Amino acid sequence: GSVMSKIFYLTRIGPCGAATSLDIGLGNTSLKFISLTFYTMCKSSSLAFVLLFAFVFRLETPTWRLVAIIATMTFGVILMVFGEVEFKFGGFFLVISAAFFSGLRWALTQILLLRNPATSNPFSSIFFLSPVMFVVLFSLAIPVEGFGPLWDGIKTLNGEWGVWTPLFLLFPGCIAFLMIASEFALLQRTSVVTLSIAGIFKEVVTISAASIVFDDKLTPINVIGLLVTMAAIGAYNYVKITKMRQEAQIEVHERHAGVQPITPISHSGSGSDMDNDESAAETAGLLQRTDEQEQGIVTMDGDVQPGLPRPSNAQ
Template identity: 65%
Template sequence: MHNSRPKTPVKPENEHHLPINPRRKFRRRGTGDRSNHPDSESEDEDKSIMTDSSDHELDDFGSDDDVESGLPTEERRKFLRKQRKQNNLDSRIAGVPGRLSEQEKKEADKSVMQKLVQNAILICLWYFFSLSISLYNKWMFSSDNLNFHFPLFTTSLHMVVQFLLASTVLLIFPSLRPEIKRPDPRERNGEPAKPLLTPLFYLTRLVPCGTTTSLDIGLGNASLQTITLTFYTMCKSSVLIFVLIFAFLFRLESPTIKLTLIILCMTLGVVMMVFGETDFHLSGFLLAISASFFSGFRWALTQILLLRHPATSNPFATMFFLAPIMFVTLFVIALFSEGPSAVLVGLQLLAHNLGVAKAVVLMFVPGVLAFCMIASEFTLLQRTNVVTLSICGIFKEVVTISAAGIVFHDELSIINVSGLLVTIVSIACYNYMKITKMRSDAREKLIRKEDQPNGAAIGGERYVEEPASEPLMGDAQEDTARRRSGSAGAFRAR
């Protein structure tokens, strides 16, 4: 019995040699009689429907789809964002309301406000613990105060405290422990699971990060022996320049003209704050600038660790792995620069003058403050980025300078105060730029949620996943298309 079916185009003999565009698996749903067909319809009916709608498909998004399929991930995102904006513009021209209602805009702004409040709490905690540590270090190591001139050895003991506290947190809260992702045995073909930490990762990621962190802290504390806390804070403000350099090198931040101008204004403000320093010591200045260099390097490495590896995916796991490296680095440097015999004599004098109990408290309890400070730093870094954290750090330096003037009576000239104001204005400009971007990202996120209820949004269209067994093409051709596109299944347009 002969069934009348619409004729489909005859395939050329060498079709299997032609490149197959995986986007040909996209079909529009709800634009005609296709939506009423069940999923079990025959292969000939599928081909007939695809042939009838080919002109419509090419008119709507075929050409853009071919362009998009050849773009890398970042370019594809820009392409989709541009196309979405064009769709919104077309809607406004046609008199159709915009994508986001007033209620949705309020929800986006509310989400931004919640993030800002959480970040503000973390910043306040960071400021409090950091200011406490700075005042302690100045009082502990300065020749005008306690004059315990072994900052590297003391800081190495703080690393021991941080390791013990991080271990305690991971022991009490198992959810924070890094876990190995168990692979599917069918995919691994019986191969053993990859270890969480490989020797290569330890040597190329953790050791550099721990070493630079210890040098940042140790050199900064050593500089306080010869320079004032105010001058140290002003020199340490230059860390923003190094942070920006390493953020650009490691592609953690995209360079823009606005961001560059803001950074230059901050740099000018820092130079004005340092200008006219009467109590200048070259050795202390070089130590503080070196600490700033290593600080910028270590913050870029720390963000990479927090975001790109499961073993260091939270602040406490990161400190657990980094604290031993920092202890070894600082302890070895202290042995050569400060001398073991001199350290022992200094500890004996400290215990004799203050008592054993008070000496132990002064040596170890600040490690608890350092632990809380670094935990808040790492959490803030994980939620924002390295440039935002460093700019928050600039304002922290402003607070530290003010506190130093009150506690240690450090003097500021008119030029220093002017530089302080320039820095504060630059920080305000950056915060305005950042908040504007956060609001825009929050609204785009709502749009993406509308566009992707069950699948991906491409060119303003919605797609849902469809079983790959539907006979769009022969088995051999379908396997070839999967390998070329990296797609695990076919999609259907909604």
């Protein structure tokens, strides 16, 4: 049967597309009530929700070290945008809801990329998610914006840009499409937490560029927050690289256990015992590693690499 069944669309594509639209729609709507600074402070809590859903869906192994790094990073982001803010509960509720759906969105997206061949690469995922996102976003936008402002905005753009108006609208859309495709590709190869931390680095670059290009003033507290965030990002990268090196060493040991039984890292078996079953032992080790690590991400946009489940079994 088809890998894209109605049940899969309703239970996987639908929730993921709806969560993505609610993340974008509620976040943008909150800006009608709160300042951009307060928005950035609250939206930084999405890191905590990303971590929560990564644990819930078993996309990340819970560790106190990881929780401490995320908490430190969130604190640093708050310091980066610290200043006089006016609290409005309506806007606060909207942006916290957006942060919640942001965590859910990225966790569900990673599941789509890894566990079904129909959505096994970034472009096919975007293809199936786009209709749901359009319907939900359109349903949110009309009550908030209305049709009148939409047509007025198009007329204003047409008056300023003339025949270039379609290109003016398509250009940022193309940039957004490429950004989402690159985020999906990164998500396919690493983890949802890594993607979110890369997003925080984007915030650091944006704030730093704003202080240089637009001469935005940064207080000493903002600078401290910037340094704390960068230190937390560095700590996460160190932890991640260390873990990847350990996993690589284990994999190399499993692959060559039958070939080099006398090496110090090999503690069982002899050369005479293993030489006859060298190929079978190596294959069994790879299959065992695949079963133990569902989130082993080494695919290349839908191509099945050795050691990963075949697409026919992902259904």
